[in-house]
Amino acid sequence: MSHVRVRFAPSPTGFFHIGSARTALFNWLYARHTGGTFVLRIEDTDKARNTEEALRVLIDGMRWLGLDWDEGPEVGGDYGPYFQSERQPVYDEYLQKLKDAGRTYEKDGAIWFKLEGERYTTYDDFKKAEVEKVKTEPVVIEDAVRGRVERREEMDFVIVRRDGSPVFHFVNVVDDIAMGITHVIRGEDHLSNTSKHVELFKAFGVEPPVFAHIPLILKESGPGKMSKRDKGALIEDYESRGFLAAAVRNYICLLGWNPKDDREKMDIGEIIELFDFPGINKGNSRFDEKKLSALNAEYLREMNIESFTFLARPILAAAGVVSEEESEDYLQAVLGLCQPKVKGLDDLPEFVGYFFKDEYPMDEKTGERIAKKADPKALLAEVVPVLEGVESFDADGLHVALETHAEAQGQKVFAYFPALRYAVSGQGGGPDLLPMLAVMGRDRVLGRIRRFIEAS
Structure with missing residues (x-):
């Protein structure tokens, strides 16, 4: 096994x-x-937000996506x-190491990390006050995605709050050291934290891991990073x-x-084989649900009909379209017609409802368009004896x-086709008409046509 150890360290919210x-x-x-x-590592120190239910959402989502972890919860x-x-x-053990090395001090009830370098006092326009700064050497980060990045930490920073709880920067570094993490792959928004983390690694006498800061995901429209409130944001x-899930x-x-x-x-096996840092973009990516839906439709079209039916039946049942007694053969025949056309499983109830219910909505605009060209009832009266x-x-x-x-x-x-389709489905489009009539069967088709002709 490779020496590579990576981690995902979410806060369950x-x-x-x-x-x-x-x-x-x-x-x-x-x-x-x-x-x-x-490694899956859980940052659950926020007791108000990090509930068991929140953890379950996270773990279920990862399992649904097929992201199994080698170490971690469960x-x-x-x-x-x-x-x-x-x-x-x-954390207590590692904090003591910093104390013993003279790299901490207490101020205002908190414990601060002490940077190394010449100290001087200057007026800070942002703080509107005199502040103490440190002349430090620049931190050079050879980022596996961003390339060479230089940052400089000029001010000491808190690592333990007044209430005794350790700060993110401190526990993040300590956990990465203690767990032997070799590569830190995280969002570009964390790049601003990395110089602090490197200073802590140096203070512990540990070589920092390889950092790879990946681009942000932008919301579908407008500026800014995608947040949990944006459409399409939640797994x-x-x-x-x-x-x-695939x-x-x-x-x-x-x-x-x-x-x-x-x-x-691409099959996930192909992606695993090809995935590496040189393939990661530096530029941000914009989320596009239309592309996701189109990709999902491709996956749906390639499924065998048994698997497609297995996924579709509970969705149709929940929508009240089919009952538990619905014939599997008829359901498969219907879905076989619709599978190449449907964009997503959530579209199915509306797309196939008329196959199973004799009461179905009639699209008025379609009816008006057909009637402009010919009398649909007259056309249908012609084809009844044919059928x-x-x-x-x-x-x-x-x-x-x-x-x-x-x-x-x-x-x-x-x-004759537009009037036929409209009479038996109430729609102007859908699966290919003649296979659709064949699946519905002679009795159902003729019954619907006669009701349409007789309707005022």
Whole structure:
């Protein structure tokens, strides 16, 4: 096994944001690409927000995306505990190391980290006061994505608050050291923290890990980073809407990474093989739900009908479209027609409802458009005896019978199709008409046409 150890260290807040999912995914991909170890570490020191329910949302979301972890909650490992709330003895030990090295002092009830360098006092316009600064050497970060970055920390900073709780910068570095983390892959918004972290690594006498700061995900429209309040931001929403986890995962891969060719739809095995830091973009990525939906539709079209039906049945049942007694053969036949057309599983109830319910909405604009060209009831009255007499009620048999009738009337067969579709579905579009009629069956089709003709 590789020596590579990466970690995803979220704070469970009750949401699994697409940006967090992308960070988890990139760490997971790098671990799988290198044969390394993927660690899940939970930053749960905010007792008011970090509930068991919030943790469950996070873990369920990761499992849904297929992001299994090698160490962490529900798995264990040699570097636990994997909850920050259980690691206070570790933090106490490392804090004592800094104290013994003369790198801390107390002020205003908090414990501060003391930078090394010549100290001087200057007036700070931002603070509107005299402040003490330190002439430090610049911190050079050879970032695996951003390239060479130089930053300078000029002021000491708090590592333990007045209430005794350790600050993010301190516990983050301590945990990375104690858990042997070799690569830190995280959002670009953390780059501003990295000089503080490097100063802490140096104070502990530890070589910093390799840093890789990945680009931000921008909201779908307008400026700014995508937040949990933006449309399409929450992973749990995609699961509830019937998106395929493989499609969502594939799309998230492409938010900030590409395989250096034009491919978008890729098997996860391919992505693992190709994923590496040179493929990560420096520029920010803009979220696009239309692209995600299109990718999801591609995945849906490629599923075998048994799997597609397995996913579709509970969604249709929840919407009241099908009952538990609905024939599996009829359901599969209907879904086989709709699978190439439908964009997402959440569209299915509206898309296929008329196959199962004799009461269905009639699209008025479609009806008006058809009536402008010809009287639909007159056209349908012509085809009723044709449909009654067709020997084989399948797509081929229907086509031959309807075409023979149309030629006898001096018409094109397609002249009858809009009225036929409208009468049996209430819609102006949908699956191919003749296979649709064949699946519905002679009795259902004729019953609907007669009701349409008889309606005032």
